[in-house]
Each structure stands twice: as C-alpha cells, then as structure tokens.
Amino acid sequence: MSLDTAKEVIDAAERRANEIDNPMVVTVANSEGNLVAQHRMDGAWLASVDISRNKAYTAAALDMPTHDLEEPTKPGESLYGLQNTNQGRMVIFGGGYPLERDGDIVGAIGVSGGAVEQDMDVAEAGVDKFDDLSS
Amino acid sequence: MSLDTAKEVIDAAERRANEIDNPMVVTVANSEGNLVAQHRMDGAWLASVDISRNKAYTAAALDMPTHDLEEPTKPGESLYGLQNTNQGRMVIFGGGYPLERDGDIVGAIGVSGGAVEQDMDVAEAGVDKFDDLSS
Amino acid sequence: MSLDTAKEVIDAAERRANEIDNPMVVTVANSEGNLVAQHRMDGAWLASVDISRNKAYTAAALDMPTHDLEEPTKPGESLYGLQNTNQGRMVIFGGGYPLERDGDIVGAIGVSGGAVEQDMDVAEAGVDKFDDLSS
C-alpha cells in the first residue's frame, strides 16, 4: 500500500464526506494493520481519531468489514468477547473495510465521524476508489 | 510443558488446520499461562496472534476451556465482566483448552483463525496429541 | 489547525525528505496534541509511526521543540524522568516542533525516519511552510 494510493483513497472518502456534509477521520493501513496515512477533517470528533485507526486495524487484522462483526459479537453469539481482544483495537461496528487486489488483502480503510451508515458510505467511496486504481 | 511437547502439539493442530483448509495461529502455554511456543500459519489473521496467545492464557489461568466462559459472561450472568479483567487477556469464546496430565494442569493450547467451531476443532487435535503423548 | 494547512505542511516536509532521499513519517497535531494528519512515506520505518506522532504530541504538549529536551532529561539534570511520563508519549530527541502564529501555539509537527539531524531538517521544512502560510 503506497502512500500515493492511500492519499487518493482518502481524498475520495473526503469528497464523499463533504457531499454528505459530515466531517470524518479517515485512515488507510497496510495489510499488517500499520498506518499508512490518516486525516482528520475540520470539525471531526476527537474520538474518531482512535476509532478510525482501529477500524482500519480491525479490517486488516481479520480481513473482513467491521460491520460483519456486529452480529457475532453480541451476548450469546459465537464471537462475543472479540471486542475485548487485541488490546482494545477491535472495532465491531461499521466503517472499516479491507482493500483487496486480485483477492489478496493489501490494506484497509477505516472511517469514523458520523452515524455508522455515514461512516460506511464514506468508507465505501474510498474502497471504490481503491478498486478503480487497481483495475 | 517442554518445548518438544509443545511443538508436537502444535504440529498436530497444524495438520488438522491444513485438513480443513483454514490457516490458524496456535499457541501452547505452560501452567502459569506463559508462552512456550506460538506459530502463525501462512495467511492466518493478524488478529489471531493476540487471540491465540490469550486463549491459551485464559485456559491456563482458569483451568477450563474458554468456551465454558461464553454463557457465564453474558450480561446478567454470574461472571459478566470477567472479560474486562487481566488487562484484556481473558478470551471468552471457544478455542482455548487446558492440557492436563493425571488431573493436573501442565499447560494450555489456544487456537484462533476461523469460526469458533473451526478453532475448537483444531485445538482439540492438539489436545488429543497431548493426551497421546502423556499416556 | 485545519486539515488543508496540515496537508500543505506535510507536503513541504515530504518534498524535503525526497530531496535528501530519506523516507519519513510526518505528523501534524493540533495545539492539544491530537492528530490532524499523518503520512508514512514508502519505505519509512515502522517505528517512526509511533515516534513521529509522539514528537508532535510532545512539542504541542510542552510548547517547545523536542530537541530542547535532550539535555534536561539526562540523569542528574532537572527533568530526568520526563521521558517516563504521559504514558510513554514523551519523545526527548529532535524532530518535533511547535507551530506558532503570532506567538500562540496552534499545533505541532513531528518527523521521524532518519538520523536526528535529518528528522530536524525535514521538520524545519514543514515549519517554514507553516510560517509562510501564516504570514
């Protein structure tokens, strides 16, 4: 995951965040969950600095979107307790997505700053950009 | 728990992981929950490095399989909150097992990398190997 | 500290890093030490992700360049032990600078990825850019 690619992905997410008028924090990590780039848009929540980074970490560390963790981590479901692993870095609501090329994970994006639906919407704009760059 | 025994246990778990085509992280700890050996199979999730190690820790630290913690740690149940103790090292879903000889705990195995059923399946192959070596 | 300003400051630092052929991690924080933007250039050290961020934190949190902390934190000097405060976020070698406008701190830059002299060189290119934008 090059910095140039990460910046283009983040720019696309920021454009979408501006369209829906919701400032976000956007992070791109590499396939081992380490940061490549992170931007906090003006007015975005402080809490989202951590959440955005850890959504990217979670999506990279499990190679799946973070919204797929909402159901199985509920009390009584099979992965209840996953949210307590990885030293507090697991985020179990939407806004984190793996970035894949030819079926292999090469990184992840994490977006935080609005309701989960907004976070997912903005993150998906980043995923789409990544897919365009990879095709 | 000797390193040689730990390696045989891990090898047995890895063979089972290969049979079910699911790369895993496998850890063997001693009776005090400290690491003896850990292997991350190619393609296994990064998140499983932490989870595997801590499943082994939890199983050793409580002398019970981690899947026995799923029910009592639900909200309203007797051990709700256990998952917040031990500096985030308690894992409350399946895949961790104590390794016992003549009724005494001598260590534990922790497996992570798939659905809980797969983790348990692979960990049990390790437990079986340990029992064979001890008989 | 707006994201647009932070990006311009980081871009200036990256240009200098390219001139001296030393990939860097560059962070801009706001006056409260919280992240505005962070970029890891291709090939920059993993360790620098943490160090860059915390140089910016330290410079904001103490309103001084981090190289001013090298002397007073030596054993026997007045601030010995400062490096153990703030949950490990204090960085006491060069590469972090406050960003000031009209004598007031508005943020900080932290650069890591080379020898301290290179880190300072690149960070100063970011400070210069910030001063240009503010004048």
Added chain:
Amino acid sequence: MSLDTAKEVIDAAERRANEIDNPMVVTVANSEGNLVAQHRMDGAWLASVDISRNKAYTAAALDMPTHDLEEPTKPGESLYGLQNTNQGRMVIFGGGYPLERDGDIVGAIGVSGGAVEQDMDVAEAGVDKFDDLSS
C-alpha cells in the same frame, strides 16, 4: 516470511543455543514486526519471552540490528529516549537482527536468554540459516 522459513531459522538458532548450553527464547517476526513464530527453550527465562519478541519487533521496525542502538541511546547521544517510544517495545541491546533478501527486509529475528554476546551468537546462527535459505 513463511512459517516454514521461520521454523528453520528458529531451529538453527536452537541448535546453536544447545551447542553453547544456554537455553533461549527465539522469535521470528515479519517485516511489519508481527509475530510469525516464537519458541521458548526449556529452562529459558520468563523475561526473555517479552524481550525476544520485542528484539524482533525493534529490528523489523528500524531495519537494523538492536546492538546498533546501544551507543546512540545513551544519555547525551542522539537517540537517547528512543527506548521510551513504541509503548515499551524498543529493545536497545544486542540479539535482534533484520532478515533481508536482495536488500529488502522480509522479517527479523530476536533472541534472549543469556548475556548479550550469547544472544547475538545464537541470533546470528538464525540469520546465517536465513541467508542460506535465500541464496
């Protein structure tokens, strides 16, 4: 860094540790500092579980042997304070080495369990094995 390669590197280090009659903990990490495999030889220090892992982390995170950090992190030297960064994961004495192929870092080895000279001796046996496998 495949698990098979990591195991061969660790085996070579363990053979050397046996030759010098000093039980060690040996870790191989990938290029982003995450664990691939770790073995604690019978009788090796508990403290070495952490130190071995973090020597591998440090060597990967800075792409240099950890003994190169001994001098510059002394009080009065340019990197004094580096040992307080990266949340306590920086190890600044010998026993950690990057593992490189064609000039690119692909992982790192960290050995702990004896005097620094013994740690380095054993780690170098692992580095030599890695170089043999890569040639």
